[in-house]
Amino acid sequence: MITAERKPFEQIKAVTDQFENILVVGCNTCVAVCLTGGEKEAEQLASQLRLQRQNDGVGGTVETVTVLRQCENEYVDSVAAQVEGKDLILSTACSIGPQLFADRFPKVRVAPAMNTNMLGVVKQHHVWTEYCAACGDCGIFNTGGICPIVRCAKTLLNGPCGGSQGGRCEISPDVPCVWQLIYDKLASFGLEGNLSRIGGPKNWSKSSSGGPRTMKKEGFEP
Amino acid sequence: MERKLTENISRSSARPVPGDARLRPPCEVACPIHTDAQRYIQLVAEGHYDWALAIIRETNPLPQSIGRICAHPCEEACRRGGVDEPIAICNLKRVASDGAKASGLGYEPPKVEFTTGKKVAIIGSGPSGLAAAHDLALLGVQSVIFEKQPEAGGFLRTGILNYRLPKNILDEDIDYIRGMGVEIRTGSAIGGEINFDDLVQEYDAVLIAVGLSESRPLPIPGADLPQVLLAVPFLEDVNAGRETSGLGKDIIVIGGGNVAIDVARSAKRITGGKVTMVCLEADHEMPAHDWEIADARAEGIEMICSQGPSAFVGDGKVEGLQVKKCESVFDEHGRFSPTFCETELSVIPGDTVIVTIGQMSNLTFLTENGPAVNERGILIFDREQCTTSRRGVFASGEVVTGPGAAVNALASGKRAAIAVARYLGVDVNFSHEPVAIGEVPTDVKEKIKSAPRRQMPARDSGERLKDFEEVETGLGEVDGRCEASRCLLCGSGARFSETKCIACLTCVRVCPYGAPWEDKDGLGGIDPDKCQACGICFTQCPAKAIDLVMLSEDEISGRIYEAVSAGGDLELGCWYSQSRVAPDAALVALPCTSRLSVSLLLGALEAGATKVHVAVCSEDDDGHFVHGHRQTRAAVTEAKKLLEEAGLDPEKIALELVAVKKCMQST
Numbered sequence: 001m002i003t004a005e006r007k008p009f010e011q012i013k014a015v016t017d018q019f020e021n022i023l024v025v026g027c028n029t030c031v032a033v034c035l036t037g038g039e040k041e042a043e044q045l046a047s048q049l050r051l052q053r054q055n056d057g058v059g060g061t062v063e064t065v066t067v068l069r070q071c072e073n074e075y076v077d078s079v080a081a082q083v084e085g086k087d088l089i090l091s092t093a094c095s096i097g098p099q100l101f102a103d104r105f106p107k108v109r110v111a112p113a114m115n116t117n118m119l120g121v122v123k124q125h126h127v128w129t130e131y132c133a134a135c136g137d138c139g140i141f142n143t144g145g146i147c148p149i150v151r152c153a154k155t156l157l158n159g160p161c162g163g164s165q166g167g168r169c170e171i172s173p174d175v176p177c178v179w180q181l182i183y184d185k186l187a188s189f190g191l192e193g194n195l196s197r198i199g200g201p202k203n204w205s206k207s208s209s210g211g212p213r214t215m216k217k218e219g220f221e222p
Numbered sequence: 223m224e225r226k227l228t229e230n231i232s233r234s235s236a237r238p239v240p241g242d243a244r245l246r247p248p249c250e251v252a253c254p255i256h257t258d259a260q261r262y263i264q265l266v267a268e269g270h271y272d273w274a275l276a277i278i279r280e281t282n283p284l285p286q287s288i289g290r291i292c293a294h295p296c297e298e299a300c301r302r303g304g305v306d307e308p309i310a311i312c313n314l315k316r317v318a319s320d321g322a323k324a325s326g327l328g329y330e331p332p333k334v335e336f337t338t339g340k341k342v343a344i345i346g347s348g349p350s351g352l353a354a355a356h357d358l359a360l361l362g363v364q365s366v367i368f369e370k371q372p373e374a375g376g377f378l379r380t381g382i383l384n385y386r387l388p389k390n391i392l393d394e395d396i397d398y399i400r401g402m403g404v405e406i407r408t409g410s411a412i413g414g415e416i417n418f419d420d421l422v423q424e425y426d427a428v429l430i431a432v433g434l435s436e437s438r439p440l441p442i443p444g445a446d447l448p449q450v451l452l453a454v455p456f457l458e459d460v461n462a463g464r465e466t467s468g469l470g471k472d473i474i475v476i477g478g479g480n481v482a483i484d485v486a487r488s489a490k491r492i493t494g495g496k497v498t499m500v501c502l503e504a505d506h507e508m509p510a511h512d513w514e515i516a517d518a519r520a521e522g523i524e525m526i527c528s529q530g531p532s533a534f535v536g537d538g539k540v541e542g543l544q545v546k547k548c549e550s551v552f553d554e555h556g557r558f559s560p561t562f563c564e565t566e567l568s569v570i571p572g573d574t575v576i577v578t579i580g581q582m583s584n585l586t587f588l589t590e591n592g593p594a595v596n597e598r599g600i601l602i603f604d605r606e607q608c609t610t611s612r613r614g615v616f617a618s619g620e621v622v623t624g625p626g627a628a629v630n631a632l633a634s635g636k637r638a639a640i641a642v643a644r645y646l647g648v649d650v651n652f653s654h655e656p657v658a659i660g661e662v663p664t665d666v667k668e669k670i671k672s673a674p675r676r677q678m679p680a681r682d683s684g685e686r687l688k689d690f691e692e693v694e695t696g697l698g699e700v701d702g703r704c705e706a707s708r709c710l711l712c713g714s715g716a717r718f719s720e721t722k723c724i725a726c727l728t729c730v731r732v733c734p735y736g737a738p739w740e741d742k743d744g745l746g747g748i749d750p751d752k753c754q755a756c757g758i759c760f761t762q763c764p765a766k767a768i769d770l771v772m773l774s775e776d777e778i779s780g781r782i783y784e785a786v787s788a789g790g791d792l793e794l795g796c797w798y799s800q801s802r803v804a805p806d807a808a809l810v811a812l813p814c815t816s817r818l819s820v821s822l823l824l825g826a827l828e829a830g831a832t833k834v835h836v837a838v839c840s841e842d843d844d845g846h847f848v849h850g851h852r853q854t855r856a857a858v859t860e861a862k863k864l865l866e867e868a869g870l871d872p873e874k875i876a877l878e879l880v881a882v883k884k885c886m887q888s889t
Contacts, residue, residue, distance in 0.1 A: 009867035028765045033726040038764035040821065044864065047824040052868035054828075066765075068724075125731040 001121075002030040003128050004037060004094045004114040009048065012090070015111045016049060019088035020059060024049070024113070025079065025101065026066030027093035034128055037092030037114055039066035045092060045113060060087075070097030076104050083108060118150075136206025136213065142199065144185030151178040157199050245750055246656035247712035249311055252299035254633035255281045256656060259296050259311050260714060264772065266314050267706035267797045268811055269699075271321025272328035278315055279328075283356035284349060284395040284632065287378060289315035290387050290694070293511060293627035301662050301712050307675035310697070310705050317702030329394075331401030336364040340646045343368060343425040345412050345587075348376020349628045350619025351431035352396065353635030354642070355404040361643045361650065365404055366425075370411035376433050377620075378628060380458045381481065383488055384690040389461075413587025422614060427642045430593075430601065430610070430617040431635060434581035434625060440476065444534025453477070453485050453578035460488045460690075470573030471495030474543050476531055477578030478508040479625075483515065485578050486523045491687055498524045500531065500570060502548045502560050517693070520683045526570065530562050535569055542571040583621045593617075608634075608641040616642050659713045660751040666735045669848045670754070676705040707798050707846065711813060714772035715753030716760055718746065722767035729759035729768060734848040756847035757817030761857060773812060778822060781810045786831040794818055794826070795837035798846050799880040804835040814846060816853035823861040823875055833873075837880040 006012075016022055024046040032038025046064040053062065065082045067075040070093035083089060083101075088109050091098035094116040102110040118130035133150040140147050149155050153171045159179030163170030167180040186192050206213070249259040258277055265274035278285045292312045300308035322328035340363050344351045347369040355365040373379055375392050400406060412418055422428050437452035439445060449468050459466045471493055475486040478501025490497045499518070501508060505527045508515060519525070529545035536542070547566035553559040585595060593610030594602045602611050603622040610617050618638035619631045640650050662670070679695045680686070686693045697705060715737070716729075725744035737753040740746035748759070748768070760768045760775070769775055786792050791807035796814050812818070815838055826834045838854045839845040855877060862872035 009864075013868075028722075028724050032724050032764040033728075035728065035764050038724070039766045040764050040819070043821045044824065047821055047828060048864045048868050050828055051824060051865065051870055055868065055870050122727075125728070 001033055001119065001128075002094045002116060003034045003118050003120045004031050004116045006036055006041070006045070006092070006114055007112070009052075012045075012049075012111075012113055013052060016053075016062075016088060016090060017056075017058060019109065020061075021086045022049065022060065022062045022088045022090055023082055023086040024062060024064040024090045024092065025070065025097070026064065027068075027070040027091070027097050028066055029069045029071075029093075031093055031114065034120075035126065037094075042066055042092045045090075070094075070100060073100065073104065076100050080105075134207075135202070135204070137203045139199070139202065142194065143182045144189075144191075146178060146182050146185060148178050148182065151181075157202060244654045244657050245659055245713055247714075248299035248301060248658035249296035249309075249712070251656045251658040252295045253281075254295070254627075254630050255636060257281045257296075259314075260709060260712060261772075262318055263309065263311065263314055263706045263709045264711065264714075264797075264813070266318050266321070267703055267709065269321075269703060271318050272325060274318035275322040275328040278318060281636075282315075282632065283353050283399060284378075284392075284628075285315060286319045286391045287349075287387055287395050288629055288632070289313075289319055290391065291378075291382060292629050295627075295629075299658065301659075302708060302710050304662050305667050305670050305710075306672045309709050310675055310678065313676075313678050313697050314702060314706055317697050317699070317706070320696055321699065321702070329398065331398050332360075334359045334402045335362060336403065337362040338646060338648060340426040341365065342427045342429060342642055342646075343421045344429045344431055345421075346376055346431035346433055346619070346621075347371075347374035347396075347406055347408075348431060348433045348619060349378060349631040350433065350635035350638070351376065351429065352399055352404075353632040354429055354431060354618060354639040356399050356402065357636050357639035358643060359399075359402045359404055361639065361648050363643055363646060363648065365429075367404065367406040368410040368412055368416065368421075369406060369408045372409050374406045374408055377435070380435075380461050381454065381484070383457070383460065383484055385487070385491070385686065385693045386484070388692050411587070418587050418589050419591055422612070426614070426646055428615045429638055429642060430615065430621060431619045431638070432583055432585070432621050433631070434583050434620045436582050436584050437577065438580040438582050440531060440577045440579055442531060442533050444536060444540070447534050447536055447538075447540050449536075449540035449574045450534055451574065451576045453481055453576055454581060456485060456576055457481075457488065460492070466492060468574060469493050470540075472572045473497045473574045473576065474570055474572040475499045475576050475578055476543070477501055477580075478503050478510055478525075478527070479578065479580075480510045480514055481581070482578035483510045483518045483523075485576050487518055487521055488690075489574075489576065490521055490523060491690060494687070496524070496572075497522075498526060498570065498572065500526045500529050500543065500545060502528070502530050502551050504528050504551075507551060517680075521687055522683070529568075529570075530560060532567065534575060540573055540575055542569045543575055544569050581620075581625060585621075608638040614645070616645075662710070663752055666737075666752050666754070669735060670710070671846070673708050675708070676701040703797075711755040711772060713750050713753075715750065715755035715770070716748045716757070716768050717771050717774075718748045719767045719769070720745065720747075722765055724765045724767065726764060728762050728764060732762045732853075733759050754847060756814050756850050757812075758847075758849065758853045761816065761819040761853055770817065773817070775819070775822070778810070778812065778817065779825060782822065782826045782831075783829045785810050786826060786829050789830050789832060791833045791835060792826050792831040793835045793837060794823075795880065796839075796845065796850075799837050799839075801880060803837045803878040803880055804833075807833075807835055814850040814854075816847060816850040818854060818857050820857050820861045820864065823857060824864065827865075827870075827874055834875045836875065836877050838877055839881075840879050 024042050026039045026042025028038050042064050046062045049062045065079050069075050083105050089101050090111050090113050092113045098110045098112040119132040120128040120130045123129045130150050135149050160177055164177040167177055169175040169177050247260045250256050262274040262277040294312040296311045297308040302309050342365040344355055344365050344367045347367045351367055358365050374396050437454040473489045475482050486497045486499050528548045530548045532546045533544040535544050547563040549561045551560050592612035593615050601617050603617050608616045616638050618634040623634050643650050680693050729738035730740055735752045735754050737749045760770050785808035791804055793804045793807040793809045795811050797811050836858050838851045858877045861875050866872045
């Protein structure tokens with residue numbers, strides 16, 4: 001899932017202070033699941049802004065609405081009536097949401113309330129860990145189902161580096177060395193010998209270089 | 223014209239799924255009139271006695287009387303009984319009505335408009351007749367009750383003694399019904415000056431609710447001896463304050479039911495002598511309620527079980543009762559079919575015998591035009607439609623249902639009111655038959671704090687035998703609210719919206735009781751058998767897919783806005799706290815402060831509160847709910863952080879510790 005965290009309030013305030021009538025738009029998908037930008041968080045932010053603006057003597061209104069997915073035109077279009085008359089759309093979605101709102105409502109200013117940070121899994125309630133870098137060329141079959149691109153601090157394809165100490169990464173004793181994890185996992189299958197082979201070059205053309213990626217599912221044209 | 227009544231009708235139905243409105247607490251389902259006990263108990267816990275009484279009155283037209291004498295099948299069904307002891311539901315009904323009376327609220331009868339123009343004659347002013355008249359009035363139908371006794375109330379007045387149901391309490395209940403426009407003509411026996419056929423002609427419908435007003439005699443040798451008395455005339459004399467002639471000092475009461483207990487306890491009070499009950503049933507089979515038997519024993523009444531009377535012994539006056547051993551009372555199908563050992567005879571000495579073996583109706587007022595009675599002298603009756611064989615003539619109460627608890631007679635009268643109203647063309651709206659939620663699962667039971675049931679205080683057994691004043695003195699406010707606080711709020715927890723759920727599993731992860739579930743398809747729900755209504759899943763759900771059945775977010779929000787609309791401080795506390803943390807602040811009390819979301823806390827300030835005091839129990843005391851205080855602390859911490867970020871004083875929201883009522887402490 002995409003995870004995102006709310007921007008510091010100071011930054012949000014600096015943007016919103018310039019506008020009179022604000023619509024805080026929540027997103028009930030990934031950011032709701034990671035407890036940062038769903039309907040409830042959007043309402044909290046709106047309430048916080050109203051209190052701040054009341055305290056600072058700023059006029060205008062702060063309303064809130066939530067859509068199921070801000071990454072879909074149809075859901076974004078569904079709140080057109082609420083956008084009417086607003087000076088600023090403040091989105092609590094990942095960065096996709098505010099961009100799509102900016103596309104669909106070109107006359108209204110749009111601001112993100114969130115910083116999008118990673119693709120992660122729930123390690124425990126309230127804790128998420130990054131598992132994927134969306135590199136576009138997944139090779140985890142050869143690494144025991146563990147991604148060294150995102151989980152190695154140096155993105156090494158042939159590890160470990162010299163900084164691995166007792167199975168921990170040199171950046172922090174809290175971070176396991178992913179190549180130690182990969183070795184242990186492959187050893188559990190009796191495949192540790194595979195690591196003596198040097199992995200081939202990775203196809204980085206599918207990653208974030210060479211312009212925005214587009215995915216097209218052939219045969220599904222309307 | 224469409225009318226609504228909370229009376230339910232039986233109909234077959236599939237087991238409801240969580241969230242189905244038919245799924246109700248078992249106390250409500252077990253109650254013959256389906257009183258929303260859980261709701262009024264919540265209101266008692268909060269101290270809103272007049273609101274509680276209003277909830278009771280929705281289904282119960284005699285709240286004060288029933289609050290003293292009810293057989294309370296609700297308590298047998300109470301899920302708390304599976305944890306420690308059932309809630310004292312009946313006693314809390316009395317707490318509600320006594321509390322409302324003290325405040326002077328909730329006793330004004332509603333203004334009723336008899337818009338239908340129809341008029342019904344009801345014969346008998348017992349619980350069934352009164353309930354029918356009450357409900358007909360609410361449906362816009364006027365009725366006149368004909369009562370042969372000089373005062374209204376039926377067996378509640380003539381058969382139940384003052385020490386259990388004081389007459390002034392019964393009078394207040396009846397006056398309320400009179401206040402709704404129901405006319406009660408006492409001293410008006412049908413069959414005398416008023417002919418039954420005339421009644422049928424004059425009124426749009428007639429309801430026979432005469433009850434079982436006569437004692438069944440015991441046709442054994444010696445039955446004509448002067449000291450052989452019958453229960454009903456005896457009780458009528460006692461209740462009317464008339465002298466009860468023929469009583470000696472060594473009294474035998476034949477019978478093992480509740481009426482026999484009343485007879486025995488009365489005789490004990492009048493004579494101060496020896497009173498012995500003799501019954502067919504074995505000790506554990508006695509039909510009287512356990513608590514009635516215990517009260518009687520506490521007053522020194524002896525009980526001889528498994529004995530069948532075979533003759534009254536004496537020559538010109540009673541000297542004793544000959545009995546034979548009763549080997550069994552019921553056959554293999556559970557039907558009454560006693561068998562005796564004819565050779566095992568004995569004589570119980572005594573100078574008076576009061577026969578209390580059952581009652582029967584007096585239907586001599588019926589004319590040959592009907593309604594028809596069967597060969598046993600019992601009215602022929604359609605149980606579903608409450609109709610008799612004569613068109614426009616209905617029947618309800620013990621005359622057709624047989625003997626039972628007063629609340630059953632109320633239920634029968636209420637059912638008849640609907641039948642009569644429909645016959646008169648009133649469109650009555652029914653609600654579905656409720657279905658009880660299941661037992662508390664074992665893993666949840668272990669997380670529920672044990673708390674002792676508050677016992678009803680009573681006058682000392684020696685003292686109470688000196689008069690007919692009320693024995694039970696009432697739980698009082700402190701014990702009443704403590705007792706109400708034990709309620710598990712069954713079925714009033716979280717409401718799950720399938721359309722809003724994003725399958726994030728947050729509720730599954732945070733619930734202390736394991737109530738939410740989500741399957742592999744992302745379909746979920748909240749198991750009402752497990753849910754304890756703490757509100758933690760509601761405050762944590764990021765998509766607002768969970769709200770609360772009792773005190774929803776909108777209701778809490780509304781109460782907060784109402785409390786602080788004029789400014790000032792606000793205290794948000796729980797029902798169970800012993801004391802206020804901000805006595806001058808407006809108070810909004812919740813079942814648990816874990817129901818307070820960050821939005822509600824900030825919303826209180828937006829609504830105008832100058833400061834919000836959140837009263838929470840200490841970290842080493844979970845109060846009523848497991849982990850409740852943790853959620854409250856987290857919400858307050860988050861709200862304070864948001865305030866600080868926004869440049870407001872975080873101390874506008876203060877977390878303050880309170881003591882939990884002693885009744886909620888572990889035992």
